[in-house]
Amino acid sequence: MTTSHWLKQHSVSTPDAVTDILIIGGGYIGLSTAYWLSEMKPDLKITVLEGKYCGAGASGRNAGFLTKGSVSFYKSLTKSWGTERAQKLYDFAVESLKLAHQHILSSSDITFDSSSSMTLFQTADQLSEWSTSDFDPENFNFFWKNQSQLPEALQRKFHGAFENSPEYKINPVQLLARIRELIESRGVGIIESSMAFEITSSGVNTESQTIKACQVILALNGYLPQFHSQFKAVITPRRAQMLAVEIEAGFDCPSLYYDPPERVYWRKADEKTLLIGGKRLLDEEGEVGDFEKISPVIQKGLEQYLKDQLGLKYKVIKRWSGTMGFTEHELPLVGKINAPLDTFMIGGFSGHGMGLGFHSAKDLAQLVTGNSKESFFNQFKKVDFNL
Ligand SMILES: Cc1cc2nc3c(=O)[nH]c(=O)nc-3n(C[C@H](O)[C@H](O)[C@H](O)COP(=O)(O)OP(=O)(O)OC[C@H]3O[C@@H](n4cnc5c(N)ncnc54)[C@H](O)[C@@H]3O)c2cc1C
Numbered sequence: 006m007t008t009s010h011w012l013k014q015h016s017v018s019t020p021d022a023v024t025d026i027l028i029i030g031g032g033y034i035g036l037s038t039a040y041w042l043s044e045m046k047p048d049l050k051i052t053v054l055e056g057k058y059c060g061a062g063a064s065g066r067n068a069g070f071l072t073k074g075s076v077s078f079y080k081s082l083t084k085s086w087g088t089e090r091a092q093k094l095y096d097f098a099v100e101s102l103k104l105a106h107q108h109i110l111s112s113s114d115i116t117f118d119s120s121s122s123m124t125l126f127q128t129a130d131q132l133s134e135w136s137t138s139d140f141d142p143e144n145f146n147f148f149w150k151n152q153s154q155l156p157e158a159l160q161r162k163f164h165g166a167f168e169n170s171p172e173y174k175i176n177p178v179q180l181l182a183r184i185r186e187l188i189e190s191r192g193v194g195i196i197e198s199s200m201a202f203e204i205t206s207s208g209v210n211t212e213s214q215t216i217k218a219c220q221v222i223l224a225l226n227g228y229l230p231q232f233h234s235q236f237k238a239v240i241t242p243r244r245a246q247m248l249a250v251e252i253e254a255g256f257d258c259p260s261l262y263y264d265p266p267e268r269v270y271w272r273k274a275d276e277k278t279l280l281i282g283g284k285r286l287l288d289e290e291g292e293v294g295d296f297e298k299i300s301p302v303i304q305k306g307l308e309q310y311l312k313d314q315l316g317l318k319y320k321v322i323k324r325w326s327g328t329m330g331f332t333e334h335e336l337p338l339v340g341k342i343n344a345p346l347d348t349f350m351i352g353g354f355s356g357h358g359m360g361l362g363f364h365s366a367k368d369l370a371q372l373v374t375g376n377s378k379e380s381f382f383n384q385f386k387k388v389d390f391n392l
Contacts, residue, residue: 019214022052025051026049026050027222028222028224029232030224030225032062032065032226034226034352035224036185037367038222039051040366052216054209058197063328067359069359071117071174074357075124078335080135085334093381097364097381098360101360101364106173109180117180120171120259121171123261123263124147125262126164127164145169150167151165152165158258162315172260174261202232204345219346219347221349223352226330226353227242227243227295228295236352240331240332240352242328242329243285243330244292244293244326245283245329246299246324248282253318256279264283268285270283284310294328329355331355332355334386338350339365339369341372341388342390349373
């Protein structure tokens, strides 16, 4: 979002700034990258540049599932990449949650719940159609819960679920605020309300200044194609819809729930608040784009799910949407790109950014500081862009 000369008062033009590393994008990934870089290189000047405010993108709008992902995600990874690489990704995700717990969650008084995730199956047929001989959920620590082991409220409509733990329920805005607090205490600078639009050999240009930097990191996820057309071929911005409702007390479902065929995920935020997101398939084409918009079709679908599958009576509290960046293989692209300055990218988290994000940011920071030669994600797709 840019602002005009008339809307914003400029008494003097903004002076050019200088930094060692400039991170463009103040979401979970940009802030986490600043966290790791400031830990690895405390003497460097690190600056985060955010077009709106930190958390304005998907990071401040998601469902707060700090999870390794659904069992279906690992089944699909196994099919595409084989068991060994799927297993490596699982271990990477386990480490990501461990690091987030150790460095952020347990180091503060922010509220989070240690819980489990459940990937639900509606019928026995659905499960048998889904099962294959070359994917064993137990290798990924997903264990079957039959109908009678599900919460009572789910037994009427669900046949069973694969459960994985530990997983975390978080308030993403609190999580971001905590990372911000930590990095600011280490001297990381944060510039908000300023959009970057190009990288030149002299620095990064924004609407009102040039920021001179030795190294640049693009942490723009679904906004990468908006920043440069090179990214259009590999990252698709897609909206995701969310709905928060008030429910009656007594709906006793303590985990985080995925229903993959319905593309739905839901969880309770507190005793009387339930969050539900997904139903993208109801208007897949209409959800392509990097601007916020509430989709009536999808919101209706989410409400229908609450009534039909969960048997709930509810009152709508809030509806919203957010932009994710999807890659074809649904894994992020992390690495060095060719640009007029020493530049790296991290983006395309495809709905898994909160789970994989903290470890991915560490992976990138190791690359930027020269502590590693290639990203963990190179074994899936190598980054190759010329800006
Ligand atoms: C509704 C919804 C629910 C989700 N639920 C979950 C979940 O429960 N669990 C999970 O793991 N993942 C979830 N995701 C995905 C997850 O939120 C994202 O993968 C993650 O937040 C990506 O973080 P990011 O920092 O890369 O991107 P973003 O948070 O999008 O950050 C990018 C930032 O860049 C800024 N920006 C854009 N252009 C410019 C520019 N030119 N100059 C400067 N700044 C710019 C934006 O304002 C934005 O703040 C969900 C996503 C959505 C939308």
